[in-house]
Amino acid sequence: MLTAITRAFRTPDLRKKLLFTLFIIVVFRIGSQLPTPGVNTEAIRQAVEGARNSDQGQLYGLVDLFSGGALLKLSVFALGIMPYITASIILQLLTVVIPRLEALKKEGQAGTTKITQYTRYLTIGLAILQATGIVAMAATGRLFPNAPDVLYKTDMFTIITMVVVMTAGTSVIMWLGELVTDRGVGNGMSILIFTQVVAVFPAQFWAIYKTKGAFAFALVMLVGLAIMAGVVFVEQAQRRIPVQYAKRMVGRRMYGGTSTYIPLKVNQAGIIPVIFASSLLYLPVLATQLWPENKWMIKLQPYLQQDNAWHMAVFFAFIIFFTYFYVAITFNPTEVADNMKKYGGFIPGIRPGRPTAEYLDYVLTRITTPGALYLGLVSLIPMVAFALMEATNDFPFGGTSILIVVGVGLDTVKQIESQLQQRNYEGFLR
Amino acid sequence: MILATAIVLIVTSLLMILLVLMHKGKGGGLSDMFGGGISSSLGGSSVVERNLDRLTIGTGIIWFASIVVLGLLLKSNGVG
Numbered sequence: 001m002l003t004a005i006t007r008a009f010r011t012p013d014l015r016k017k018l019l020f021t022l023f024i025i026v027v028f029r030i031g032s033q034l035p036t037p038g039v040n041t042e043a044i045r046q047a048v049e050g051a052r053n054s055d056q057g058q059l060y061g062l063v064d065l066f067s068g069g070a071l072l073k074l075s076v077f078a079l080g081i082m083p084y085i086t087a088s089i090i091l092q093l094l095t096v097v098i099p100r101l102e103a104l105k106k107e108g109q110a111g112t113t114k115i116t117q118y119t120r121y122l123t124i125g126l127a128i129l130q131a132t133g134i135v136a137m138a139a140t141g142r143l144f145p146n147a148p149d150v151l152y153k154t155d156m157f158t159i160i161t162m163v164v165v166m167t168a169g170t171s172v173i174m175w176l177g178e179l180v181t182d183r184g185v186g187n188g189m190s191i192l193i194f195t196q197v198v199a200v201f202p203a204q205f206w207a208i209y210k211t212k213g214a215f216a217f218a219l220v221m222l223v224g225l226a227i228m229a230g231v232v233f234v235e236q237a238q239r240r241i242p243v244q245y246a247k248r249m250v251g252r253r254m255y256g257g258t259s260t261y262i263p264l265k266v267n268q269a270g271i272i273p274v275i276f277a278s279s280l281l282y283l284p285v286l287a288t289q290l291w292p293e294n295k296w297m298i299k300l301q302p303y304l305q306q307d308n309a310w311h312m313a314v315f316f317a318f319i320i321f322f323t324y325f326y327v328a329i330t331f332n333p334t335e336v337a338d339n340m341k342k343y344g345g346f347i348p349g350i351r352p353g354r355p356t357a358e359y360l361d362y363v364l365t366r367i368t369t370p371g372a373l374y375l376g377l378v379s380l381i382p383m384v385a386f387a388l389m390e391a392t393n394d395f396p397f398g399g400t401s402i403l404i405v406v407g408v409g410l411d412t413v414k415q416i417e418s419q420l421q422q423r424n425y426e427g428f429l430r
Numbered sequence: 431m432i433l434a435t436a437i438v439l440i441v442t443s444l445l446m447i448l449l450v451l452m453h454k455g456k457g458g459g460l461s462d463m464f465g466g467g468i469s470s471s472l473g474g475s476s477v478v479e480r481n482l483d484r485l486t487i488g489t490g491i492i493w494f495a496s497i498v499v500l501g502l503l504l505k506s507n508g509v510g
Contacts, residue, residue, distance in 0.1 A: 036497070037500035037504055038500075038504055041505075113454070152504050161436050161440055164439075164444065165497060167443070168442075168443035168493065171450040172450065172490065
């Protein structure tokens with residue numbers, strides 16, 4: 001393991017990429033700590049302390065998680081990657097609905113670039129909306145009901161400046177992410193999310209150690225490691241469907257005749273369903289904040305607490321639905337079967353063409369069921385923990401954060417390894 | 431002084447948004463964000479892209495500096 005790391009740093013190409021990624025992460029963290037001009041940092045620190053200890057902290061839970069605590073600090077990068085994620089989700093859903101976008105997607109590289117460009121425009125639009133919302137809430141004192149004076153001045157000019165700065169911050173984040181994708185290791189956006197999720201860990205561990213003592217600390221660590229090992233186990237699990245390629249003579253040379261497999265992962269969808277579900281469930285929360293006096297919203301309020309049984313049930317159902325939905329979007333059995341037929345491949349015992357597609361569909365549907373249940377259960381862990389142990393916010397191993405950390409971590413390591421293997425064979429994973 | 435810095439900040443912010451949007455998107459959306467996805471970013475950047483990078487970095491530094499300056503000015507000025 002250690003030799004692999006030194007070897008990674010000894011490869012000049014890879015070293016450059018790793019250092020670049022680290023540099024971007026540092027810039028990103030600095031921006032997340034830098035307060036937006038006009039924010040009274042002293043007042044806001046007290047307000048955040050207050051909010052963490054009350055029910056309010058739970059409402060912001062996930063959004064705050066994705067921003068690594070930057071949101072409640074009203075820093076320059078307060079919005080984090082949330083606008084980009086939301087924009088991507090919206091466009092992903094729209095490709096199913098709008099024929100023009102679907103045509104663009106089928107076009108291949110050029111079409112995808114265009115869709116990415118739309119996503120970026122939409123991100124800026126959403127960023128303006130969210131920045132306005134947050135700053136307005138801070139200015140009117142609705143963000144922290146018990147500490148109203150978090151801004152020095154609340155005149156129009158100051159507020160506009162803050163909104164513009166936050167929007168520009170979001171666009172900078174987008175650029176940083178793209179730079180990492182382009183010149184660093186791994187996928188930029190997911191590395192940035194990873195950074196934000198991990199950034200709060202040390203503080204939370206320290207808080208547990210200080211308030212609950214060494215024994216509870218060790219216990220939490222142990223449980224966390226066990227969950228993490230379980231998640232790694234399921235993430236790596238895959239069903240290998242054997243594929244036999246027929247021998248072909250082209251000229252005087254022999255092609256094919258090999259046997260490979262199609263890997264079908266148990267959790268083919270990754271953590272996207274969890275993010276979809278949480279983003280959707282965040283919408284009503286947002287609505288209650290925007291119109292707190294509306295009588296429908298007042299009725300809705302109790303159902304939005306994270307430890308509410310209905311909330312959990314809906315969250316679970318959403319995750320299962322989106323798992324199937326996302327697998328259906330990304331993996332097309334008919335296409336795979338057709339491709340196999342074209343190159344003379346077949347699954348032993350099953351005829352090529354339609355029967356193969358039906359077989360693949362059958363296996364995929366069955367294998368996704370445990371995958372979906374697993375995703376739902378893991379992401380419910382923190383909420384159940386809240387409800388059972390009254391452990392509110394000091395339980396660091398939320399299901400979503402573990403899924404993100406493990407997913408992104410595995411992915412990035414695999415990518416580094418594939419680059420290492422271009423030079424020598426022994427890597428991190430054996 | 432505060433007003434001038436604020437105006438510089440707004441202008442650079444808007445410029446920053448514009449410059450970032452002018453870049454070619456290299457994200458690839460959600461699908462290869464979590465799990466899967468082959469890095470398809472082959473081919474070096476063009477001269478236009480490189481100049482755009484330099485311009486963006488320059489604007490970014492000014493933007494960052496004016497945030498810090500304005501923050502400090504407001505802090506020393508505002509009644510905490």
